[in-house]
Amino acid sequence: MTATSTAPSATGLGSDRAVRRFEDVRELLPDAENPTPLVRVRRVVPPSAPPLYLKLEWLNPFGSIKDRTAAYLLADLEERGLLDGRELVEPSSGNTAIALAALAALAGTRLTVTIPDGVPEEKQILLRMLGAEVWPTPDDLCPVDNPKDGAIALARSLAASEGGRRYAMPDQYANPANVRAHYETTGPEIWRQTGGEVGTFVAGYGTCGTITGVARFLKEQDPSIRVVAVEPQPGHRLPGLKSFAEASVPEILDEGLIDDVVRVDDGPAYEMTTRLFREEGLMVGPSTGAIVHAAAGLDGRGPVVGVSPDGGTKYASYFAGLLGDEGLPTL
Amino acid sequence: MTDEHSMTLDCSGLLCPLPVYKAGIALGRMGPGETLELICTDPGSLEDIPAMARQRGDDLLSASGDAARQVFVLRKGGGA
Numbered sequence: 001m002t003a004t005s006t007a008p009s010a011t012g013l014g015s016d017r018a019v020r021r022f023e024d025v026r027e028l029l030p031d032a033e034n035p036t037p038l039v040r041v042r043r044v045v046p047p048s049a050p051p052l053y054l055k056l057e058w059l060n061p062f063g064s065i066k067d068r069t070a071a072y073l074l075a076d077l078e079e080r081g082l083l084d085g086r087e088l089v090e091p092s093s094g095n096t097a098i099a100l101a102a103l104a105a106l107a108g109t110r111l112t113v114t115i116p117d118g119v120p121e122e123k124q125i126l127l128r129m130l131g132a133e134v135w136p137t138p139d140d141l142c143p144v145d146n147p148k149d150g151a152i153a154l155a156r157s158l159a160a161s162e163g164g165r166r167y168a169m170p171d172q173y174a175n176p177a178n179v180r181a182h183y184e185t186t187g188p189e190i191w192r193q194t195g196g197e198v199g200t201f202v203a204g205y206g207t208c209g210t211i212t213g214v215a216r217f218l219k220e221q222d223p224s225i226r227v228v229a230v231e232p233q234p235g236h237r238l239p240g241l242k243s244f245a246e247a248s249v250p251e252i253l254d255e256g257l258i259d260d261v262v263r264v265d266d267g268p269a270y271e272m273t274t275r276l277f278r279e280e281g282l283m284v285g286p287s288t289g290a291i292v293h294a295a296a297g298l299d300g301r302g303p304v305v306g307v308s309p310d311g312g313t314k315y316a317s318y319f320a321g322l323l324g325d326e327g328l329p330t331l
Numbered sequence: 332m333t334d335e336h337s338m339t340l341d342c343s344g345l346l347c348p349l350p351v352y353k354a355g356i357a358l359g360r361m362g363p364g365e366t367l368e369l370i371c372t373d374p375g376s377l378e379d380i381p382a383m384a385r386q387r388g389d390d391l392l393s394a395s396g397d398a399a400r401q402v403f404v405l406r407k408g409g410g411a
Contacts, residue, residue: 154352157346
């Protein structure tokens, strides 16, 4: 048994990280001793570009980078005494909700998710499988004075209704615990995994917890590290990413930490997603395609570390539309 | 007076845009010409519900009440 193991009990063997045996799935959540992998991508990057490494966040137990966020958000609610008998409500494009739903199920807490337009069916079904209630919400839900981010407005109104007694809202867009998750875990992992040599960090604009938390940590270690944000175009089809031309800027974003913003169209993002599948063997979601497309075009200081927020299996219905009859028998 | 309507939805205590959302779901499940009585207590509903009816193509048959409590009657449009 290692120092991190727990004693065997009458009902189990006890956890032992050395042999990767765990008594509870939550023990798989990442930390400095259990980081998500950092993997080099070579074939989709021009030879002249600095080396690019991807942090494979889809190897987290609930399938995305949002596992970190969800765990910190719930711990924050618990510390503030807001979990006492309340249900949870959260606006999410899917990944935070999936992690919250799994953690809520483990804690015996109900979760309602307000989900914006365009979230693939697969994610909505996974959420319902986890016991969550899913409320599809159009972005233009509010007909009068708040024409965007309907899912956020709806979740906030649920949390405030009934005197605020029924629901607690983790609020990943405004809760500093979202930033802290990445400042305390993702950032230190990248620093350690690159031996302190990371030159550029690339992540998408979404809730902005990842980019703010990681950038803050990395720039504290070395202020010359360049931080690049990836932003989709208005009307995009890249779940998890946000265009601030059409969505509100999250309260937790610290724009002073961002050195450059690269705007990516859907077409190149999906082309890069396909290349990552076919040339790198990486079954990633479309936001990774956008991030890698931006990262592969950067010059300057390497190594470059990009985030791969989630895997591709939750987007099969999107990919089916792209493929048409490609890959089917030819006559 | 509830019996006069195909459905009554009580959104007392719910803040906007919750009544808009719930009314939209209710109307979506109704047939053309059916009527929904909607009870709200958020004064924002006085603007939101008529705007929603226009946006959806439903008819707002009546709106009564004050800032504390509002009652709307909507008839589902033919094309929705």
